Amino acid sequence: MRSFDRNSEKVIAQTLPVPSALSDSTPDKSLETDLKEGLVFTPILKEKNHRKIATDKRTNLCRFCENHLSVTFADLGMSPLANSYIGADALNKMEPFYPLHAYVCESCFLVQLLEFESPASIFTDYAYFSSFSDTFLEHAKTYTDQMIERFGFNTSSQVIEIASNDGYLLQYFKEKNIPVLGIEPAANVAATAIEKGIPTKVKFFGKQTTAELVKEGIMADLLLGNNVLAHVPDLHDFVGGMKPVLKPNGVITMEFPHLMKLIENNLFDTIYHEHFSYLSLITVEKIFSQHGLTLFDAEEVATHGGSLRIYARHTEDDSKPLTARINSFREKEIAFGLTSMDTYLEFAEKVRRTKRRILSFLIQAKEEGKSIVCYGAPAKGNTLLNFCGSGRDFIDYTVDRNPHKQNQALPGTHIPIYHPDKVKETKPDYLLILPWNLKDEIMVQMACIREWKGKFLVPLPEVEVIS
Numbered sequence: 001m002r003s004f005d006r007n008s009e010k011v012i013a014q015t016l017p018v019p020s021a022l023s024d025s026t027p028d029k030s031l032e033t034d035l036k037e038g039l040v041f042t043p044i045l046k047e048k049n050h051r052k053i054a055t056d057k058r059t060n061l062c063r064f065c066e067n068h069l070s071v072t073f074a075d076l077g078m079s080p081l082a083n084s085y086i087g088a089d090a091l092n093k094m095e096p097f098y099p100l101h102a103y104v105c106e107s108c109f110l111v112q113l114l115e116f117e118s119p120a121s122i123f124t125d126y127a128y129f130s131s132f133s134d135t136f137l138e139h140a141k142t143y144t145d146q147m148i149e150r151f152g153f154n155t156s157s158q159v160i161e162i163a164s165n166d167g168y169l170l171q172y173f174k175e176k177n178i179p180v181l182g183i184e185p186a187a188n189v190a191a192t193a194i195e196k197g198i199p200t201k202v203k204f205f206g207k208q209t210t211a212e213l214v215k216e217g218i219m220a221d222l223l224l225g226n227n228v229l230a231h232v233p234d235l236h237d238f239v240g241g242m243k244p245v246l247k248p249n250g251v252i253t254m255e256f257p258h259l260m261k262l263i264e265n266n267l268f269d270t271i272y273h274e275h276f277s278y279l280s281l282i283t284v285e286k287i288f289s290q291h292g293l294t295l296f297d298a299e300e301v302a303t304h305g306g307s308l309r310i311y312a313r314h315t316e317d318d319s320k321p322l323t324a325r326i327n328s329f330r331e332k333e334i335a336f337g338l339t340s341m342d343t344y345l346e347f348a349e350k351v352r353r354t355k356r357r358i359l360s361f362l363i364q365a366k367e368e369g370k371s372i373v374c375y376g377a378p379a380k381g382n383t384l385l386n387f388c389g390s391g392r393d394f395i396d397y398t399v400d401r402n403p404h405k406q407n408q409a410l411p412g413t414h415i416p417i418y419h420p421d422k423v424k425e426t427k428p429d430y431l432l433i434l435p436w437n438l439k440d441e442i443m444v445q446m447a448c449i450r451e452w453k454g455k456f457l458v459p460l461p462e463v464e465v466i467s
């Protein structure tokens with residue numbers, strides 16, 4: 001479900017100073033002054049500051065507007081890559097940890113992590129298979145029906161999905177004989193899609209990929225990407241790649257976790273390294289607009305604790321007027337405070353308070369001699385456990401239905417991952433649900449824990465015990 005620009009390192013490298021630029025740069029003192037005062041966006045100053053920042057803080061720039069980033073949104077300390085599960089052979093080896101520190105841009109309000117690792121190394125053998133979740137499958141089927149009904153796609157339409165994963169969504173368009181194409185950078189998940197008969201290109205999405213598609217005569221009536229926009233380090237290459245491959249009256253839909261819900265429901269565990277941006281409608285509108293695309297509708301969807309689905313078209317396509325709904329979303333975000341820095345600043349303290357409460361609960365449960373195991377091995381669980389410092393001293397093990405994750409260990413905490421049947425064998429007192437967004441589904445699947453009076457635990461927005 002993730003897509004990247006494999007050339008992102010090259011793009012960053014292009015912003016680094018060339019020797020001649022270094023030799024004529026002004027002293028560091030003025031750099032500090034510039035940073036404190038914020039960047040002034042005249043072309044000359046921008047170029048000058050850009051070059052100087054590149055000397056000292058080369059990646060501390062907003063990935064959209066290139067403003068200098070200095071305001072913390074959430075500092076979750078040092079954490080390993082949330083999806084780097086540890087095999088038995090690696091348990092005794094060194095493990096890389098990176099700062100997990102989200103900033104908010106004072107100019108465009110994009111909440112973001114700095115790029116720290118090449119996307120190719122994170123995503124080419126991705127362990128997440130969407131088809132292992134019943135909820136996502138249901139969501140995909142409903143989406144397909146809605147799109148066909150609203151826009152009248154048929155057997156002569158072309159659907160292209162960015163970060164198509166194992167074909168969990170495109171299979172429903174294929175059932176209706178609508179031509180589909182998946183773009184998926186993780187070779188192992190793409191192979192699963194191809195086995196199912198879903199044509200899939202193993203590629204990162206961006207300007208280069210779309211140029212290749214257009215050359216082959218492939219253009220989209222529907223270009224969609226669910227849970228991918230937030231995972232893109234080079235937003236300009238990614239969003240800039242959409243317009244060329246979209247037919248004149250084509251529609252783009254993108255779903256991403258909604259920043260407003262993250263703040264409102266305290267979902268700081270959805271911050272992890274693979275998730276570069278935390279998006280609001282206000283900011284996404286600015287990004288799309290800069291690339292000749294206009295958002296004409298938006299709606300809330302329930303995935304990942306509250307996502308936003310946006311609908312976009314060519315700016316010059318006047319066949320789809322802006323809906324009242326998109327205007328009211330924009331107003332709602334402003335009323336919530338997404339254009340006020342105070343909203344972002346208050347969040348950091350809320351995160352620290354939540355950590356203390358989770359730890360208090362776990363400590364008390366262990367003092368009472370209770371056993372605690374987890375359900376699931378999602379990326380968000382790894383953020384939570386590492387930030388709270390809750391390893392095997394609190395959690396005996398976790399279980400996951402995905403066989404690709406079983407018999408490995410969680411990154412950082414090294415909590416082992418087993419098949420869900422393990423829970424029946426060990427009869428724990430508490431089952432902590434890490435993918436809280438799927439808690440209803442999981443409580444049905446694991447209803448057996450009630451046989452021994454086991455209880456479910458949901459960590460966020462506040463620790464909750466469900467008997």
Ligand SMILES: [Zn+2]
Nearest residue numbers: 062065105108
């Ligand atoms: Zn910005």
